[in-house]
Amino acid sequence: MSSSDIFIGETIGTALLILLGGGVCAAVTLKASKARNAGWLAIAFGWGFAVLTAVYVSTPLSGAHLNPAVTLALAIKNDDWSTLPVYWGGQLLGAMIGALLVWIAYYGQFQAHLTDKDIVGETQQPARVKSVEAEEKGAGPVLGIFSTGPEVRVAWMNLATEIIGTFVLIIAVLTQGLSDDGKGLGALGGLITALVVTAIGLSLGGPTGYAINPARDLGPRIIHALLPLPNKGGSDWRYAWIPVVGPLIGGALGAGLYNLAFA
Template sequence: MSNGHIVIGEIFGTAVLILLGGGVCAAVTLKKSKAQGAGWVAISFGWGLAVLAGAYIANGYSGGQLNPAVTLGVAIKTGEWSTMPYYLIGQFAGAIIGAFLVWVAYMGQFQAHLTDPELVRSLEGPAGTTKAGSAPGGPVLGIFSTGPEIRNPVQNLLTEVIGTAVLVLFILTQGMTKGLALNGLGILLTALLVVGIGLSLGGPTGYAINPARDLGPRIVHALLPLPNKGRSDWSYAWIPVVGPLVGAAIAGGLYKLAFT
């Protein structure tokens, strides 16, 4: 595959990943959405199916990595580093495009949710001031990016490291089963694992396990002209970037140590 194919494949695949994954978060969160309140199980399955769709779309062009952590793990396994920048360009560009499309698809629901009188009253502070501008994350930030239920940087970082290490080690060891990584079944199994990680390890942080999945949409949240959206919580933003990369490096090291 050429470098151009890598960029194109990762843009399309990651855009679909974020469109469907962010879309299920929007569906569950926003007022006037038919799926509002569907809960964490729906979100976990939605993200798993988003991985399935994005990876299948990109597979023929780029291999469908869609995740800088996966790209790092594969580079450690294979020793092929020259294509890594092209994967990263495609992944971050695709994540930004996908997050923007979530807003387009739910534009009316965003407006209804963020201008709802009950929500506006809940954001009002003393003397008519607003808490939306000072809170770590606003009422729709979770549609775009992750955030912790308990704000403990060490625990939050370790949760992302552990979840990503499981994901990347699973992907790296698929090649040990003859034909698994080539016949499409590997993509399906990876998607199911993403559901499993969400159900088992997603509770503390919302499981980014993908730097592009978190950072790209967080940038879109910061730029979109949404009323009462609150801050984009940049003080937390390093954790869903650094944690998955550390987890991927650990998984790559374990693979080299134990499986080769």
């Protein structure tokens, strides 16, 4: 695989992942969406199918890492770090593009949701004052469509949850999901990985929203901060390090155990 193939494949695949995964979060959350209040099952299965679609589209080009933690784990497993920056760059760019597409697809619903006084309250304050207050409050009313956040905000517990969830993902990918060359996901591996992501969402997603993917959380969080959404609130940057650092630690631990026990 050339560097250009890797970058293009990861950009397209991660954009599809976030478009469909963020899309199900928007569908369940936003006012005037036909799927509003569909619940956690819809979100867990929506993300699983998003993984399945993204993997099958991007596998021929890049091996479908779609996740910096997966790329890190494979670099540790194969002792090959040469393409890691290219993978990470494509994944972050793709995640940002996917989040932007979610906003476009649900533009009318975002407008209706964020101008509803029952949801955002009174909106007559000056914009500068609202912006300062939004940052003090942390997560805004639609941030969960773009990125994750904890139900109980205790840093070590939130970090541990992300580490554990990503560890499960990486062990499954390395033992069941790899293609014959060991550099990405195979055809059957894509299905197995999608089912594992669904299982993680159902079993371990409750505490933090199961980022288990640094690009999946950071890219859309950046887009949330940049988009001209009315009354969007803060992007919760105080929490943002946890869904980046936690999955990377989980990925490294998963690769370490694989090399000790399975290699």
